[in-house]
Amino acid sequence: MGNPLVLASGIWGTSGMLLARAAKSGAGAVTSKSCSLEAREGHKNPTIVLHEAYVLNAVGLSNPGANAEVEELKEAKKHCSKIGVPIIASVFARSAEEFAQVAQIVMEAKPDAIELNLSCPNVGAEGRMFACVGEDAAMAVGAVKNAVDVPVFAKLTPSVSDIVGIAKAVEGAGADGIVAINTMPGMLIDAKARMPILSNKEGGVSGAALKPIALRAVYQVSRAVEIPVIGTGGIMNGEDVVEMLMAGAAAVGVGSAISYHRNALGEIRDEIGVFMKENGYGKISELVLQE
Amino acid sequence: MLPKEHTIVSVDEENPQTKTIYVGCEDMPKPGQFYMVWLPGVEQKPFSVAGVAPLRFSVCAVGPFSSKFASMKKGGKVWLCGPYGNSFSLHGKKIVAIGGGYGAGPMRYLSLLAKKQGVEPVLIIGARSKDRLMKGENGMRTVFATDDGSQGIKGNAVDALKGVLKEGKVDVVYACGPEKMMGAVGKLCIEKGIKCQLLLERYMKCGFGMCGQCSIGEKLVCFDGPVFGAEIVEDVEFGKFHRDCAGRKKIL
Ligand SMILES: Cc1cc2nc3c(=O)[nH]c(=O)nc-3n(C[C@H](O)[C@H](O)[C@H](O)COP(=O)(O)OP(=O)(O)OC[C@H]3O[C@@H](n4cnc5c(N)ncnc54)[C@H](O)[C@@H]3O)c2cc1C
Ligand SMILES: Cc1cc2nc3c(=O)[nH]c(=O)nc-3n(C[C@H](O)[C@H](O)[C@H](O)COP(=O)(O)O)c2cc1C
Ligand code: FES
Numbered sequence: 001m002g003n004p005l006v007l008a009s010g011i012w013g014t015s016g017m018l019l020a021r022a023a024k025s026g027a028g029a030v031t032s033k034s035c036s037l038e039a040r041e042g043h044k045n046p047t048i049v050l051h052e053a054y055v056l057n058a059v060g061l062s063n064p065g066a067n068a069e070v071e072e073l074k075e076a077k078k079h080c081s082k083i084g085v086p087i088i089a090s091v092f093a094r095s096a097e098e099f100a101q102v103a104q105i106v107m108e109a110k111p112d113a114i115e116l117n118l119s120c121p122n123v124g125a126e127g128r129m130f131a132c133v134g135e136d137a138a139m140a141v142g143a144v145k146n147a148v149d150v151p152v153f154a155k156l157t158p159s160v161s162d163i164v165g166i167a168k169a170v171e172g173a174g175a176d177g178i179v180a181i182n183t184m185p186g187m188l189i190d191a192k193a194r195m196p197i198l199s200n201k202e203g204g205v206s207g208a209a210l211k212p213i214a215l216r217a218v219y220q221v222s223r224a225v226e227i228p229v230i231g232t233g234g235i236m237n238g239e240d241v242v243e244m245l246m247a248g249a250a251a252v253g254v255g256s257a258i259s260y261h262r263n264a265l266g267e268i269r270d271e272i273g274v275f276m277k278e279n280g281y282g283k284i285s286e287l288v289l290q291e
Numbered sequence: 292m293l294p295k296e297h298t299i300v301s302v303d304e305e306n307p308q309t310k311t312i313y314v315g316c317e318d319m320p321k322p323g324q325f326y327m328v329w330l331p332g333v334e335q336k337p338f339s340v341a342g343v344a345p346l347r348f349s350v351c352a353v354g355p356f357s358s359k360f361a362s363m364k365k366g367g368k369v370w371l372c373g374p375y376g377n378s379f380s381l382h383g384k385k386i387v388a389i390g391g392g393y394g395a396g397p398m399r400y401l402s403l404l405a406k407k408q409g410v411e412p413v414l415i416i417g418a419r420s421k422d423r424l425m426k427g428e429n430g431m432r433t434v435f436a437t438d439d440g441s442q443g444i445k446g447n448a449v450d451a452l453k454g455v456l457k458e459g460k461v462d463v464v465y466a467c468g469p470e471k472m473m474g475a476v477g478k479l480c481i482e483k484g485i486k487c488q489l490l491l492e493r494y495m496k497c498g499f500g501m502c503g504q505c506s507i508g509e510k511l512v513c514f515d516g517p518v519f520g521a522e523i524v525e526d527v528e529f530g531k532f533h534r535d536c537a538g539r540k541k542i543l
Contacts, residue, residue: 014503021509045335048497064539192296193331
């Protein structure tokens with residue numbers, strides 16, 4: 001990776017050409033929008049609400065299905081490999097076996113890594129989220145590890161009482177990296193309409209408001225596991241990236257920020273350089289907390 | 292921004308299918324910009340600004356959302372997020388503004404603004420037939436074109452444009468309407484070396500550059516557009532397909 005920024009899943013990742021654009025505009029790696037075995041239309045609008053301090057979304061995991069996704073990933077690969085930007089293909093499924101099946105399908109596009117979006121219901125476990133139970137998460141990771149020969153990352157939700165326990169479970173199952181965190185459950189109501197704004201009523205909070213939650217999760221998780229952590233959540237500028245690296249992240253995910261600036265990825269990348277120069281840092285690896 | 296409630300102050304019937312809805316909102320968006328319109332319990336979709344003071348939208352009833360929106364009455368409430376997107380940029384001495392279908396709304400607004408700035412506009416309003424035409428603008432030279440010849444010239448908006456171009460120099464052509472029509476306008480302008488700006492439409496989830504649903508090639512209609520130069524007609528995806536709510540490529 002040329003720089004520590006990773007385009008987070010679900011932002012722009014709908015098309016190969018957009019992944020390529022993110023790569024060209026400053027991402028060190030890009031993640032595609034999570035795809036499933038079959039196409040999904042997702043929820044009706046409103047699906048995404050933008051506020052200065054946060055984003056709330058319930059897109060509903062809409063995606064064109066794994067087979068169509070292969071074409072988008074191939075397109076992305078064509079452009080990204082030319083500039084040396086790795087592609088992470090995000091997948092989700094209803095069971096551990098289906099996770100392996102979807103991962104195998106997208107492998108046709110030769111992504112550089114597979115990311116498991118574990119914030120989705122496990123049909124075999126009464127629909128509870130994979131990311132909520134260490135065993136369930138580990139089953140999905142184990143199944144995919146057996147099916148593919150590229151690094152496998154597990155993406156965790158902050159909405160659990162013990163994120164460290166889940167992190168250790170996926171590490172034990174062979175995960176090569178952890179992405180922390182996905183969005184935090186939330187809701188908005190319009191008083192005049194007397195209705196929740198999202199058609200799905202509830203959704204996930206991302207953006208600036210998520211930063212303290214993400215920093216804490218990454219700080220805890222990175223101290224408990226050996227595998228690298230992609231710290232994601234609320235990164236809006238270069239200093240946020242520095243803080244996330246100091247919390248223990250090996251790379252840093254950027255999602256919501258993209259809507260606030262014309263060229264968010266490029267700006268954030270440049271701001272990291274400026275911060276390092278102004279504060280006397282020579283290498284990214286020097287960005288650690290004082291003991 | 293969060294959706295904000297506004298009250299409909301009046302409704303004007305353009306034709307049996309299309310209404311112009313006036314909203315009590317003080318915003319002064321530019322022609323080309325759009326709002327995400329939320330009707331709680333129904334849905335939320337993008338609509339182009341068709342004028343200001345009061346803010347208005349020309350709504351063509353084609354499906355569930357637009358039918359509901361177009362049937363609303365004075366006193367009804369709508370929730371708006373916006374304005375979003377870029378806008379048409381006015382320059383030159385003489386312009387042509389072409390509106391197909393509901394596209395006549397934003398084009399009337401652009402023409403009025405042009406006139407105020409001392410630019411001479413010709414408005415072309417096209418539709419399949421007379422009962423689908425939107426109204427012209429008082430005091431504005433307006434050419435109507437219908438496919439069946441039931442009003443104005445018989446032919447499409449591109450035929451009407453060719454006619455206007457024969458009369459003399461035109462500096463910029465602006466268009467909003469079906470993609471096929473804009474493709475033809477764009478190609479003609481490239482051929483003739485005339486500057487041209489087109490207002491594109493794609494299925495949108497967010498409207499502010501996050502979901503990626505409204506992509507055309509590497510561009511996002513909501514974030515980089517919705518107004519593009521004529522070169523967009525040469526994009527591999529223009530006029531070919533768009534992405535539906537699942538992100539599937541759908542033939543246009
Ligand atoms: C930037 C932008 C600006 C827009 N501005 C306006 C506007 O000012 N006025 C307006 O009426 N709409 C406008 N639209 C379209 C609008 O957002 C909706 O897509 C449209 O109203 C159809 O929604 P629906 O739910 O009623 O029907 P849907 O269920 O989405 O569509 C019903 C059927 O109608 C077809 N259809 C969709 N749009 C049109 C159309 N314009 N003419 C003919 N057939 C169509 C669809 O392909 C489908 O077959 C704009 C869209 C964008 C992206
Ligand atoms: C509109 C939107 C769609 C998202 N879709 C996905 C998705 O498909 N898969 C996934 O793992 N995460 C998804 N996420 C979560 C992001 O990848 C990221 O974890 C989260 O937004 C926190 O980062 P941020 O604050 O930088 O946005 C989505 C987030 C947003 C805002
Ligand atoms: S509608 Fe979401 S990016 Fe344009």
